[in-house]
Amino acid sequence: MGRPPRHDRDRLLDAAVDLVSEGGPSDVTVAAVARAAGAPSGSVYHRFPSAAALLAAVWLRTVERFQAGFVAAASAEPAERAAVAAARHVVAWSRAHPREARVLQYGPRDFGQADWPDADRELLATANGRVREVVVGLAARLGRPDDLGRVVLALVDVPQSLVQRHLREGTPIPESAEDLVAEAATVLLGL
Numbered sequence: 169m170g171r172p173p174r175h176d177r178d179r180l181l182d183a184a185v186d187l188v189s190e191g192g193p194s195d196v197t198v199a200a201v202a203r204a205a206g207a208p209s210g211s212v213y214h215r216f217p218s219a220a221a222l223l224a225a226v227w228l229r230t231v232e233r234f235q236a237g238f239v240a241a242a243s244a245e246p247a248e249r250a251a252v253a254a255a256r257h258v259v260a261w262s263r264a265h266p267r268e269a270r271v272l273q274y275g276p277r278d279f280g281q282a283d284w285p286d287a288d289r290e291l292l293a294t295a296n297g298r299v300r301e302v303v304v305g306l307a308a309r310l311g312r313p314d315d316l317g318r319v320v321l322a323l324v325d326v327p328q329s330l331v332q333r334h335l336r337e338g339t340p341i342p343e344s345a346e347d348l349v350a351e352a353a354t355v356l357l358g359l
Contacts, residue, residue, distance in 0.1 A: 175207035177215045177225075184226045189267040193278045196223055223279040224288035230271045231292070235299055237261055242302045242323065247309035248359045251323060254306070255353040256346045258327035263341040270335055310357060322356040 183204035187195040198219055202209045216222035238261075241253035262269035276292060284292075307319040327349040334341045353359070 175205055175211040180205050180207065180212055180215060180222075181226055181229055184222065185230065185267050185271055188226065188274070189270040193223065193226075193274055193280075196226060196279075198222060218285075220280050220283040221285055221288065224281075224284040224292075226271065227276050227279040227281075228288060228291055228295070230268045231295060233265070233268065234261055234272060235295055239299060239302050242306050247306060248357075250306055251310060251319070251357055251359065252350045252353050254323045255327050255349040258324065259331060259341060259345045259349050262331040262335075263343070263345070266335070266341075269331060273332060273335060310359075312357070318356060322353040326352045326356070 180201055184196045184201050187200055187204055196219075198209055198212045198216075201207075201222065202212050205212075212222065216225060237257050238254055241257040242250050244250040244253055262272075281289065281292070303319060303323065304313075304316060306323075307313055307316050310319065312319055330345055330349060331341060334345075
């Protein structure tokens with residue numbers, strides 16, 4: 169049985185997340201990730217065939233981890249509890265994962281989406297489609313099928329704005345922030 173790799177995929181992606189958190193997506197190069205992870209460049213290329221594939225993997229892993237909790241929260245019953253839970257998730261996840269939350273302050277274009285392998289662009293489209301389905305479904309369950317903009321404002325935009333302010337200022341996101349976004353969602357959605 170072979171020994172486990174010293175420089176596995178997640179360790180390399182963690183190093184890339186650190187680089188994004190400190191300086192932005194443009195700081196993520198194969199050489200910089202190798203240096204940050206203490207790995208040879210060949211280890212990075214072994215797992216990611218190109219810089220575009222590396223950038224796609226950083227974005228996709230982060231989005232997948234965030235979206236898993238958001239989708240679970242927004243799918244809960246009853247719908248009113250799901251709406252509040254989804255808004256709270258944005259803040260709670262960001263507080264628990266501040267480095268990754270900084271990654272999500274950018275967008276896939278900042279990670280070179282146009283140059284990603286086709287399979288990675290398809291993965292992102294599928295993931296975003298799943299979130300959209302859940303939010304549209306939640307809007308319908310809340311009796312607001314024609315008011316999707318308000319639902320997105322309550323579940324995503326307001327919580328994300330609060331998170332962004334703390335990340336920009338370099339201050340920890342307080343636990344009370346979850347209560348604030350829950351209250352905002354309740355008011356905005358008339359729950």
